[in-house]
Amino acid sequence: MRRALGALLIAVVSLGAAGQNRERQTYELIYQDVQLLKQQYQKLEKKVDAASDDIKAIRELVRDLAGQFKLFQADQARAQENLKGLPSQYQIVLERLSQLEARLLQMGEDLIALKAKPAPPVEPPQEAPKKDDKTPAVKKPAKEPAKKTEPVSEKKEEKPVPVQTNLSPQEVYNTAYTDYQKGSYELSVAGFETYREQFPASPLADNALYMIGECYFSQKKFDKAIGQFDDLIVTYPLSDKVAAAYWKKGLSLIELKRKDDAVATLTLLMSKYPLEEEAKSAQQKIKELKEIK
16 A cells, blocks of 8 residues: 555656646746747847838938929929910011011122122213314215135134123022033123122122033033133132042143143042042042053
């Protein structure tokens, strides 16, 4: 019995100790969970604080943007009010400018017309011859018979004289250019000479000089053509016709059998105006001339 009771007591004590150990383990686990929850709560609290700071910054930024937007709206409203009066003012300025331009054009045409209009010749007053009975009458010499002139094989060419005209500069130029297209080279030369004499300051004065050279070139009067092209190169060195003048001068020299001068002229054209189309033509022409022995 004693042994049985002792065994039973030992069993009861061991069961109690085992129960206490379980409770202790359970408490420790609960304590660990509580500590973990505290740590997580602290982390969440820090994140909430950071988020609240960000929210405050965002709110301040939104306030600033709202204020700037209101200022922008106010500025835009003022600008629209100011723009309402601009179209009418702009239209008035355009009308005044157009009127001024028309006046200037009219004054320029009137000035050109005045310069082009020839002055009327002033004839000296003629005194009536006084009759003098003592003065013997002068007999008129008898007409001599007309002398027969031998026919001349070639007529002497006269340089066309520019004619005074009341036409506008553009009309004079267009008329001369139309004559050139028709093949009326003498009339074309006269027209362009008239243009150069009456409108020397015109923007097309260099073109007129070039066209005179073209007329002579078309008539195969290559010496005269070279003279006109040289005049253009010297008088208007910045003209857009200079490269073409060098090219036609080179062709004229080729027609006159002046090969070396032609090569020199075309080479000069290539060196001064390498990007022009005439430079490419000059390079090909020089190649052709060198192949000719």
